Amino acid sequence: MDDKRNVIIAMLLTALILFGWPYIAETLFPNAAKPAAQQQQQQAGQPSAPGAPTAQAPAAIRPRATALADSPRIAIETPKLRGSIALKGARIDDITLPTYRETVEKNSAPITLFSPGGTKEAYFAGFGWSGDGLTAPDGNTLWQASGTKLTPSTPVTLSWNNGRGQLFEIALSVDNDYMITAAQKVSNTGAGTVGVRPYGFISRADKPVDPDTWTIHIGPMGVFNGAADYDVDYKDLDKGEIPAPIASTGGWIGFTDKYWLAALVPDQQSRFDGQFRKGAGSGYQADYSLTPTLLAPGKAVTHTSRLFVGAKEVKTLEAYQDAGVPLFDRAIDWGWFYWFEKPIFALLHWLFTVIGNFGVAIICLTFIVRALMFPIAQKQFSSMAAMRALQPKMKELQERHKDDKPKLQQELMDLYRKEKVNPFSGCLPIFLQIPIFFALYKVLMLTIEMRHQPFVLWIRDLSAPDPLHVLNLFGLLDFNPPAFLAIGVLAIILGITMWLQFKLNPAPMDEMQKQIFAIMPWMMMFIMAPFAAGLLIYWITSNLLTIAQQKWLYSRHPQLKQAIAK
Incomplete structure (x- = not known):
């Protein structure tokens, strides 16, 4: 039982947390029961927005310019x-974002x-x-x-008179960011009361x-009764699993993409019914309706x-949230580590504003994280070095008790107590790195502030994978390898630095473990290659700091090397 086994345990814990937590949470923290009003609507099959147009894909695709010219x-x-x-x-039905571009090209x-x-991409x-x-x-109303x-x-202000005693008006205003306000007014000058x-x-024509993905929700979402709802997916609507209308006082409803959002925010003091729908073809719709009002003449x-x-934008969403839109920052699917990811984003974004280069900001963030964890890491490295010095004695015990596993374990525990070595001390720093690594992954994958941010040389977008691939001779050959073979320069550097780091660790006694850890750096090279370049830069920097810290430890404690040599 050596320190390598601790790494295996840490990796298993990582997989358990990242992949198993959603299922554990669903069991331990089930969704709250539906409000009584919602249950009644579900039983009655009440529609959410009577009269709203149903989303549907167009029968014939028109050029965008032609469609724009179809109306004043x-x-x-x-x-x-x-x-x-x-x-x-x-x-x-015509919105472009002049401050954001489709690609990194000028x-x-x-x-x-x-x-x-x-x-083709109708969305309005x-x-x-x-x-x-x-x-x-x-x-069709003009x-x-x-x-x-x-x-x-x-x-x-838009206005229309129906010729039957009712005047309809929509007073539109817009702020300096992305919010359009619509004041819907109906004046009844007729002789009778109307509802x-x-x-x-x-409405959008396609996905x-x-x-x-399981880490990033893209699709229908909203906030109802003080809770963010990510439960509805496009695939659910495609299968005909149309959710019942949701009754809520306060909240919002819409569609969230990776970087973009379209959301309706009803009057926060009024009760509304919200629903997601599937139209003909590949059309989808999110809508809401308010409680009917009887409008008397005059x-x-x-x-x-x-x-x-x-x-x-994180700061923009937070500003709207502070102004009264509940949980608006949850339009970004921060996930279960929300409490930790927001500070990581805030620190990284602050470093970027000071430095001006996001890649350098990620490197500085790595230094800060490692500095905060320095005392814990020192204890880990001391324990690992001590374990390395004990290798000859552990090997001797293994040979002596190779046919008696219980006796071997007992002798090893006695040896650890005698030498004052804790074989599990290496787990804690690795375990603490898990939320940091996952938080950085989410920040790089989700926040638009990281989108299209360059580093140096060929790294022009830190939120995208390394584009310089080995299999196409770093761009000399005109083809793009499949994702699982797209090994870039950063992935190779990651594998090398991980291999060097493992070389400084105590060698495992078990031959199977030796083989596992011999190939692990190169396995991780393939696994991490499709991830964002910024994530690989963080991991490479962390590996280099780990190597430097281990070297420094040995330089301060030469007796450890001497013990290993003996």
């Missing part, structure tokens, strides 16, 4: 948004988030009404606008390119809701 439009112009609103149907086009219905939002005795506007451009300083039920919807009613459409 109101331009949108803010520091972070560009686009327009279609007066036909009052749809917000001439790359800006991110297009919303596109009109009928286009809107607000409307349904109700008894009410002739409400629909997707609205009148009070202005020609929606900016943070120039709001626009009015406001709703909002987000995003980024896949939904009366008017206004409901104010908001639409977020933009990038999931």
Whole structure:
């Protein structure tokens, strides 16, 4: 039982935490029971947003420019948004993000988030009404606008008279970030009372390119009754597993992509019913509806809701959360280590703002983490060195009691007590590294602040895998190897540094363990190659610091080497 076995134990614990925790949590912390209102809706099959258009894929794909020309439009112009609103149907269906690009190339086009219905990547939002005795506007209604451009300083009001005594208005305003506010007003000048039920919807024609994984939720999500809900996936909707409407007071509903978010935020003081739907083909929809109101003649009613459409910037989401949107930062799927990942992100982002290079910031973060863990690591290395010095005695006991395993274990424990060596002391530093490593993985994979950040030379995007592959002769051959064979320069350096680190550790007595640890660095080279380059830089730096710390320990305690030599 030597220190190598501790590494195996730590690796098993890592796998247990990362892969087993979701199942353990589901057992120990089951989802809360549905509110009574929600249960009643499920039993009755009540729809969430009566009158809202059902999401569906277009029958024939139109060019985006053709679809944009299909309706008169109101331009949108803010520091972070560009686009327009279609007066036909009052749809917000043209949104681009000028501060973000599709690729790292300088001439790359800006991110297009919303596109009109009928286009290849149709994705749009809107607000409307349904109700008894009410002739409400629909997707073909042509609205009148009070202005020609929606900016943070120039709001626009859309209006439509149904000719039957009701005037509909949507007063739109936008801030300097990504939030559009819509005040929906109905004025009843008719002779009779009408029922009015406001709703909002987000419709998209297909799934995003980024896949939904067990560590990163991409797809339908929302916050209902004070809890973030990641339970609904696109694959659930594809299988016809349509969730029941969710009754909530406060919260929001929408679609989260890896870096982008479209979310409806109803009036936080009003009860709403939210639902995710599957339309014809590959269409999907998230919508909400408010409680119906009886509107008497001569009366008017206004409901104010908001639409977020933009990038999931951590500070921006936190600002909206502080302003009253509950748990808005959970649009980023931080996961179970949320409490630890946010400080890691804050420290890394601060280092980046000071240094100006994200790769260097990751290296500095590694130094800080290792400095904080220095006393614990020193104890670990001292124990490992002591274990290394005991190797001859342990080998002798192994030969003497090779046919009596219980006796061998007893003799080894006596030897550890006599020499004051703890064979398990090496586990703690490795175990403490697990949440740090996983937190950095989530930060690099999820936060848009890391997207397209360069390091040096060929590393132009630290959130993407190393693009310089061995199998295509570092780009000289015109082909991209499959992910499991895409061994880059950083992966090779990782394997070498891990091999050097293992060489300084005590050699295991068991031959099987020797073989395992002989190939482990090269296995990890293949396993880690598809991961973000920034993650490999962290691990390489950590390995180099570990090697330096071990060398320093031996230089300060030459008797350890002398004991090994004897």
